[in-house]
Amino acid sequence: MITLVANMQARPGKEKELEAALQVHFPKVQLEKGTVAYVLHRSTEKVGQFFFYEKYQDQQALDYHGSTPYLKELFSSIADLLLEKPEVKLYEEVAAISR
Numbered sequence: 493m494i495t496l497v498a499n500m501q502a503r504p505g506k507e508k509e510l511e512a513a514l515q516v517h518f519p520k521v522q523l524e525k526g527t528v529a530y531v532l533h534r535s536t537e538k539v540g541q542f543f544f545y546e547k548y549q550d551q552q553a554l555d556y557h558g559s560t561p562y563l564k565e566l567f568s569s570i571a572d573l574l575l576e577k578p579e580v581k582l583y584e585e586v587a588a589i590s591r
Contacts, residue, residue: 493528494551494582494585495545496544496545496546498578498579499541499542500514500544500570501574501575503572503573504575509573510540510574517563520562524560531545
């Protein structure tokens with residue numbers, strides 16, 4: 493399993509607009525083969541900070557997600573809503589408990 497985490501900070505006054513834009517493509521991602529989890533979080537401590545937790549079966553599934561036209565469209569549509577470039581990191585799963 494591959495886990496991707498991404499932190500994004502909205503420009504002041506653009507928080508609601510960014511949140512809405514980040515949610516638009518969820519129905520399409522839900523249909524992707526190999527996507528195990530795709531979760532958007534909003535910070536309870538810092539206004540306008542968002543965190544994605546994404547889990548993929550393998551590198552092929554992550555690569556497919558990254559190549560989709562709707563993801564490319566998302567990044568171009570939110571560029572002006574972000575204070576800075578998103579921080580993205582990849583991890584390999586070592587151990588897990590699922591319920």
